[in-house]
Amino acid sequence: MSYKLRPKNPAAEVRKVARQRIDKAIEALGVPPAERGEGVHKARKRFKELRALLRLVREPLGDEFKHENRRVRDLGRMLAESRDATAMLESWDLLMQRFAERLGEPASKQTRQRLQASARQAEGNAADLDDRIAQAVSELHAVKASIDSWPLDATGFGLLAAGVERTYADGAAELAKVRSEPSDEQFHEWRKRVKDHWYQAQLLTPSWPMLMRLRADSLKRLADLLGDDHDLAMMQYLLREQPQLFGDQPVLERLGPAIAERRSELQRAALGLGDELYREAPRDLAARWRRYWDAAEH
Structure with a gap:
């Protein structure tokens, strides 16, 4: 699952890549405890990629951009490992x-x-890390569920x-x-x-x-x-x-x-x-x- 947008149907591509980043983050947060530090680090990289994607379509997203960007930003802060x-x-x-x-x-x-x-x-x-990871995964599923409703109405490169x-x-x-x-x-x-x-x-x-x-x-x-x-x-x-x-x-x-x-x-x-x-x-x-x-x- 690559971090790329194909030139055909960019709105569908944006939604697909957003889902992929979320799935990758959830996967990284599900590693065994011995690998958790690296898993959290990888998940936070996926959050940054997702935020860059959101910035790419911030104009068509309108007010939705601020909401979604803040949600993903707060996830990164919640899991800000030392x-x-x-x-x-x-x-x-x-x-x-x-x-x-x-x-x-x-x-x-x-x-x-x-x-x-x-x-x-x-x-x-890393006190209460299990609880924070569970909360993050729950929030990621909520973000994923909202992707279909993102207002990505522009066409071609105009998006x-x-x-x-x-x-x-x-x-x-x-x-x-x-x-x-x-x-x-x-x-x-x-x-x-x-x-x-x-x-x-x-x-x-x-x-x-x-x-x-x-x-x-x-x-x-x-x-x-x-x-x-x-x-x-x-x-x-x-x-x-x-x-x-x-x-x-x-x-x-x-x-x-x-x-x-x-x-x-x-x-x-x-x-x-x-x-x-x-x-x-x-x-x-x-x-x-x-x-x-x-x-x-x-």
């Missing part, structure tokens, strides 16, 4: 690949052990055009804000809009597979750069709040500059790639994607 500790462990491994000699192997292993222990503790602190243009324009606007105010919060907001545009590029890949796949791959690379930067921003915060997790003062004195240097590299790469991907005017990009769609319909 991934910070796990993400921190992954981020540490990437940082060590970049600065292994500078940070030192013995200290690195000790720090990793402490971060791993913290991740395991976070996984074990999607406004959503494509707005999502892309939102990403371009967040990039401009990053340029004028390069804060952690602003980079994170830009990342969210990049991921929406990435998901939508994936959805529309069948309209012109080679070009759309290339764009989707570039957007994923951009989202990954921004995601790695965000994880390191969280590490900087943890370094200030819980320095004992990372080691003694000499380790901290080496780690702080290493994180700052890596973040600078990631942000430069993200901004360069972002300038390439958001160079086009929103109306022009939507018009170009419409031409791809129309050509694929015939």
